Amino acid sequence: MLEDTYRVIGLMSGTSLDGIDLVYVEFEKSNYQEFEILFSETIAYSKIWRERLEKAIFLSNEKLIKLDILYGNFLGIVVNKFIVDKGIKKIDFIASHGHTVLHQPDKGYTLQxxxxxxxxxxxxxxxxxxxxSQDVKYGGQGAPLVPIGDKLLFSNYDYCVNLGGFANVSFEKHCKRLAFDICPVNIVLNSYTRKIGLEYDNGGELASSGMINKELLETLNNLPFYQADAPKSLGLEWVREFVxxxxxxxxxxxxxILRTFIEHxxxxxSSVVKESSKTLYTGGGVFNTFLIEQIKFHxxxxxxxxxxxxxxxKEALVFAFLGLLRVENQVNCLASVTGAVKDHSSGEIFYPNN
Incomplete structure (x- = not known):
């Protein structure tokens, strides 16, 4: 008897370095929008792992290869513990985003x-x-990848906005899915709160006590990236160089700094999302109440x-879904989003060596 569902573990590690998001999700094969997150958990990074990942951008190729192995081993252990702790019995496959260390698609490379x-x-x-990687080889940005999930799983929204390390958006226009990175968010905010010993600004309380630096705000808003046409994507390198x-x-x-950047x-x-739209907001930035209030205002x-x-x-869920599409050899990467030469089914498949 054929199974009528997929049961998948999805893994996501974002640029804000909060930790590893894991989901165990069931998808109906006949209708992907009928899905259920059965279990979910975030495993916070230890101080050692956060420092390793923060500094990875500066490593030589040889040391990056070693870190790839070390981190893969770490993810395997984390997933096994998740499976045992949740009593998971049936797994069709695991879909892992990995952790982005390098992302300069215009120079022809990206590394998770x-x-x-x-x-x-x-x-x-x-x-x-x-x-x-395959999308970058096809001339695309290699990002964002979540829009295919937005299109097929959340089609009842006009816009899908994720407020994570970076803010990104996807939406339908002239029967095509468009998507791009909007700006940095938590990758900047958390970097400055950590300078004063806080992992993040709880609810935006600290930001709400600050003053807007108008000169800084104007300079940030005039960065060339914001005038560039999509497809476009951001990485830590850009933040380090310009922001x-x-x-x-x-x-x-x-x-x-926090107050000014939240305004930014x-x-x-608001320059992307239209007033009358129905918008799905997700990502860690949603819990920054002050940020959400400013988005409401603008x-x-x-x-x-x-x-x-x-x-x-949501992102871990969508990567589980990207894995499903890859297993079925269906399109999971949209040329209209990334700028690649064609739509394609992306992702490397690995089987255990017994």
């Missing part, structure tokens, strides 16, 4: 570490990973937030 073969060997499960130096030159007070994010989001929208589970785990 987290060795797929090691994860497969440790878990004894089929693993799909490395969803971005951090600007902020450090023009403002020293941490609350005022809200302005950039977009003139009533912001209705989805269930916490979807806010927290």
């Amino acid at each position: 570490i987290g060795n797929g073969q090691l994860i497969a060997n440790i878990t004894q499960q089929k693993v799909i990973c490395d969803f971005r 951090f130096p600007l902020i450090d030159e023009k403002e020293k007070d941490i609350p005022s 994010v809200a302005i950039q989001v 977009t003139n929208q009533r912001v209705a937030l989805p269930k916490k589970e979807l806010v927290d785990y």
